[in-house]
Amino acid sequence: MISIVVPLLNEQDSLVELVERIDASIQSNQLGAYEVLFVDDGSTDRSWDVIREIALQNPAVRAIRFRRNFGKAAALNAGFQRAQGEFVITMDADLQDDPAEIPRLLKKLDDGYDVVSGWKQTRYDPWHKRYPSLVFNGILRAATKLHLHDFNCGLKAYRREVLSEVQMYGEMHRFIPVLANSRGYRVAELAVQHHPRIHGVSKYGVSRILKGFLDLFTVVFLTRFRYRPQHVLGGIGLFACGLAVLIFLMLCSLWILTRAFSDSSPFHLTQTPLFYLSMILFIAGLQFLSTGLLAELVVANAAHRNPPFSIRDSIGESTSSNS
Numbered sequence: 445m446i447s448i449v450v451p452l453l454n455e456q457d458s459l460v461e462l463v464e465r466i467d468a469s470i471q472s473n474q475l476g477a478y479e480v481l482f483v484d485d486g487s488t489d490r491s492w493d494v495i496r497e498i499a500l501q502n503p504a505v506r507a508i509r510f511r512r513n514f515g516k517a518a519a520l521n522a523g524f525q526r527a528q529g530e531f532v533i534t535m536d537a538d539l540q541d542d543p544a545e546i547p548r549l550l551k552k553l554d555d556g557y558d559v560v561s562g563w564k565q566t567r568y569d570p571w572h573k574r575y576p577s578l579v580f581n582g583i584l585r586a587a588t589k590l591h592l593h594d595f596n597c598g599l600k601a602y603r604r605e606v607l608s609e610v611q612m613y614g615e616m617h618r619f620i621p622v623l624a625n626s627r628g629y630r631v632a633e634l635a636v637q638h639h640p641r642i643h644g645v646s647k648y649g650v651s652r653i654l655k656g657f658l659d660l661f662t663v664v665f666l667t668r669f670r671y672r673p674q675h676v677l678g679g680i681g682l683f684a685c686g687l688a689v690l691i692f693l694m695l696c697s698l699w700i701l702t703r704a705f706s707d708s709s710p711f712h713l714t715q716t717p718l719f720y721l722s723m724i725l726f727i728a729g730l731q732f733l734s735t736g737l738l739a740e741l742v743v744a745n746a747a748h749r750n751p752p753f754s755i756r757d758s759i760g761e762s763t764s765s766n767s
Contacts (some may be wrong), residue, residue, distance in 0.1 A: 446470070446478040446550070447529030451519035452537035456490040457643035463498050463505060465543040473547040480505045482537070483523045486513035517617040524607045532607060536598040540568070542637040549601035549634060558606050558629035561592055561621050562599035568640040580656050587664050588622045592633050595621065599636050603629075615655050619663045626667035673739035681732030688726035691718050 448466060452459070463480060470478045482495050484507065492509055499505040508522060520534060531550060535541040545562065552560040567574055577596055584595050596618050610623045621631045669676045695713050713719050 445529035445531075446475060446546075447523075447527035447532045448478065448480045448546070449483065449520060449523035449527055449532060449534050450480060450537050451483045451485055451516050451523065451534075452487065452491060453485045453513060454487045454489045454491060455537040455643070456487075456494050458537055458539045459491065459494045460498060462537055462539055462543070463502060465539075466546070467502070467504070469543045469546050475547065475550065478504055479528060481523050481527055482507040483519040484509040485516065485519040486510045515615065517612050517615055520617050521612050524612075527604075527607075530604050532602045532604060534598060534600050534602075538641055538643065540639050540641055541597075541599040542639060545599060545634075545636045546601075548636075549599070552632055552634050553601055553603060555632075556630060557632040558603045559621050559624045559631045560601040561594070561631065561633050562597040562636040563592070563594045563633050564597050564638040565593070565635040567638050580660075583657075584622070584660060587660060588625070588667060590622055590625050590631065592621060592631070594633075595619065597636070615659050616663070618656070619659065622663055622667060671743055673743060674736035677732050677736030677739060681729040681736065684725045684729030684732065686729075688722040688724075688729060691722040691725070695719055695722070 450462070459482075466478075466480055469475075480502075482505070484492050484495065492507075495505070495507045499507060506526070508526065510519070510522075523534075524532065531553060533546060533549060535543070541562070549560050549562070577594075581593060581595055585591055600620070602620075602624075606620075606624050606627075606629050609627055610620055612620065612623075616623070625631045665673075665676065695716065695718055699713055
């Protein structure tokens with residue numbers, strides 16, 4: 445069973461053709477049973493009416509509709525929870541992602557990979573979307589050590605078990621390969637065909653770039669320090685406390701030297717801004733250390749629900765065991 449999850453927002457003009465292309469790709473390659481699961485993320489046009497008409501003619505089409513716009517990550521998460529297939533493919537509804545790539549994505553999964561991310565090698569988008577995306581992808585590659593060219597491509601394929609472990613919220617949908625890779629899943633990239641937008645308008649503006657960089661910090665923290673937050677928070681705290689002590693010792697040395705060798709008025713510790721800077725740094729360092737300890741307690745309490753490992757295979761273990 446193949447599940448194709450399609451989040452959408454105001455894409456009434458492309459939905460009929462999209463389903464026709466998906467069906468043609470599945471049938472011509474004899475890929476077996478499939479379902480198309482539309483997630484209407486609060487559309488204000490006739491998208492839902494069009495989906496309802498399509499579903500009456502094609503029993504493979506299912507759909508859910510949000511009461512308002514909750515974002516693409518929420519739409520994908522809702523689709524993943526309801527998808528019934530062993531393999532899950534995501535694509536956008538604007539016809540820029542080509543359903544003809546579905547067989548190639550599945551073949552890549554058959555090669556032993558758990559996640560296959562599309563790469564829009566030739567991209568038909570305006571420059572103000574392409575160039576910021578290049579910068580963002582470069583920074584993300586360096587920060588996560590996952591060498592993908594295009595983290596933002598909506599065309600991806602997953603094994604079911606990946607989506608059962610990766611938790612998604614906010615704007616985290618573009619980081620699913622990163623989160624899966626941190627759990628030990630094998631991630632591959634595949635160059636895919638990209639088409640110019642014909643219907644509708646893009647839903648992404650400049651704010652998406654800012655959100656992407658903010659989410660980058662979250663992902664780096666989750667993938668590297670999720671189960672050891674004290675290593676980063678405590679490290680910052682120790683650095684701040686150490687710097688505060690060095691500044692204070694330097695000021696004490698100046699005070700001793702001016703009193704011993706200077707005939708002028710002695711150096712006063714509390715009359716220099718460095719003294720107060722050292723106090724602030726020391727207090728801030730203690731705050732980071734204490735916050736790190738509290739974070740460790742939270743992680744220790746939650747680790748049994750989401751353990752810091754992922755089991756691939758087992759021998760002599762019960763299949764119903766969660767350990």
